[in-house]
Amino acid sequence: MASQELLPVVVLVSVLFTVASLLRRWRMTVRLPFPPGPKPRFLLGNFFDIPSEQPWLTYTEWGKQYGDVVHAQIFGNHILILNSVKAATDLLEKRAIFYSDRPAIPMVPLSGGDYSLVLMPHGDRWREHKRMFHQYFRREAIPTYYPVQLRKVQDLLRGLLSTPEDFDAHVKTLAAAIIMATIYGYDIQPTHDRFVHLAEESAKRLCRAVLPDAFAVNMFPFLRHFPSWFPGCGFHRFGRETAKLLDEMNNAPFNFVRQNMRDGVGRSSVLSELLDHNDTQYDGSREREEMIKNVAGIAYAAAAETTSAVLVLFIMAMAMNPEVMKKAQNEIDTVVGVGILPGFEHRSAMPYCEAVVREVFRWRPIVPLALPHVTSEDDIYEGYFIPKGTTVLPNVWAMVHDESRYPDPDKFNPERFLNADGQLNADDHILAFGFGRRICIGRHAADATVWATIVSILSTFDIKKAKDENGNIIEIELAFSDELVR
Numbered sequence: 001m002a003s004q005e006l007l008p009v010v011v012l013v014s015v016l017f018t019v020a021s022l023l024r025r026w027r028m029t030v031r032l033p034f035p036p037g038p039k040p041r042f043l044l045g046n047f048f049d050i051p052s053e054q055p056w057l058t059y060t061e062w063g064k065q066y067g068d069v070v071h072a073q074i075f076g077n078h079i080l081i082l083n084s085v086k087a088a089t090d091l092l093e094k095r096a097i098f099y100s101d102r103p104a105i106p107m108v109p110l111s112g113g114d115y116s117l118v119l120m121p122h123g124d125r126w127r128e129h130k131r132m133f134h135q136y137f138r139r140e141a142i143p144t145y146y147p148v149q150l151r152k153v154q155d156l157l158r159g160l161l162s163t164p165e166d167f168d169a170h171v172k173t174l175a176a177a178i179i180m181a182t183i184y185g186y187d188i189q190p191t192h193d194r195f196v197h198l199a200e201e202s203a204k205r206l207c208r209a210v211l212p213d214a215f216a217v218n219m220f221p222f223l224r225h226f227p228s229w230f231p232g233c234g235f236h237r238f239g240r241e242t243a244k245l246l247d248e249m250n251n252a253p254f255n256f257v258r259q260n261m262r263d264g265v266g267r268s269s270v271l272s273e274l275l276d277h278n279d280t281q282y283d284g285s286r287e288r289e290e291m292i293k294n295v296a297g298i299a300y301a302a303a304a305e306t307t308s309a310v311l312v313l314f315i316m317a318m319a320m321n322p323e324v325m326k327k328a329q330n331e332i333d334t335v336v337g338v339g340i341l342p343g344f345e346h347r348s349a350m351p352y353c354e355a356v357v358r359e360v361f362r363w364r365p366i367v368p369l370a371l372p373h374v375t376s377e378d379d380i381y382e383g384y385f386i387p388k389g390t391t392v393l394p395n396v397w398a399m400v401h402d403e404s405r406y407p408d409p410d411k412f413n414p415e416r417f418l419n420a421d422g423q424l425n426a427d428d429h430i431l432a433f434g435f436g437r438r439i440c441i442g443r444h445a446a447d448a449t450v451w452a453t454i455v456s457i458l459s460t461f462d463i464k465k466a467k468d469e470n471g472n473i474i475e476i477e478l479a480f481s482d483e484l485v486r
């Protein structure tokens, strides 16, 4: 009886609720405009307004014209560009619950890359992979890797001493060596290492596969249903070859660690611990083993290129700014002592060096648009409508070039991170690591590697611009590649 009396109330509430949500949706879609942005053309949208090279510069100009949040469209797909830290914080962090998806890029599954945590949709599978990753790469876990990091940095110093002109190859080897030793307990060969070769090749191919304009299928997903012999469908072959390589990249070092564990040899590593844990607690289930293999595999792809690119920038910054280098070296000599290599115990006593590290990350962000996020719900921001499925690009370049925050932004100036008393200021958010739930999971490991390398090089070397055969100084031109990591 009571439930019959309640029935009209329940019906009324349901009707009101439905009407309210329909109204909300109507208000959003019909009444509210998209954020401002360049005028889209019929069907094509802003396809021809977005350059394939250095699009972040165009986005930064748009920011000056239209504001912090810019809307564009390509073939009916919505793109939102966030040009300020405030907008990125408001949306990617405070509303992370529906700003944390990744774009569905057709070439990713075709290339076997859908296992990758970096590209995975936001959901339970991503959460489980992230939890596993986080266990070994959270801030508190990083000191475990200090000995490996310092050992590999010493190898780098020896390499720089013998062939300083090959500095870029040496820092590449360093980044690969640290991540391989951490994840697999494996010491790479200085050149032609089989695991590094596999990892580099597959990472390079995967980075190419995700570029929107690298393959027609990324723009026109229906093409994936066409056979590989159809004109313009060569992407199928590229995908198959990449998938094979990725599989090999994941399996080869995994089997190496597995075999070492069976033989009772080899060093402890993230992978050996995960497998140990897996065998005792999860009965070594196939699914979980696959996940472990993938988490280990993706770490290399995410870590090596990024870390080495930051270190190359540091070397260039020092060659271009000898007065900064001198100041940092003086601080190291005072705190650590001459002829002694710095250790992590010295870190907090060297604010100027810390400011150099922050400035290296700020000066030239190596992933200027971080990675795209995608909205999983309709949203309204500052009176503008942002539809579900919008690709959101945090324009880190614009944020670190914001004159109100970083005056004279092209200048390499660590002092911008210091107070008048020479101590660090509160600006410790390294924007180059991205935002919200999808923020770089390896950032604490990367930060430790970058710090240790920077202070170790500064304590042992002077960095200068090279000279040509006539003794004239060769000026440095900072060129950006059109790959994912600049």
Ligand code: HEM
Residues within 6 Å of the ligand: 117, 118, 119, 130, 133, 137, 298, 299, 302, 303, 304, 306, 307, 310, 366, 367, 370, 371, 372, 373, 432, 433, 434, 435, 436, 437, 438, 439, 440, 441, 442, 443, 445, 446, 447
């Ligand atoms: C200087 C070095 C590095 C830089 C600049 C960097 C930068 C980034 C950026 C911009 C993102 C995307 C963030 C976003 O979507 O908002 C990211 C994601 C990621 N990074 Fe890094 N990274 C670095 C090193 C590393 C290292 C050393 C590891 C692993 C040990 C790593 C693992 C990852 C992973 C797994 C993700 C995906 C997170 C997700 O999608 O949930 N990164 N990184």
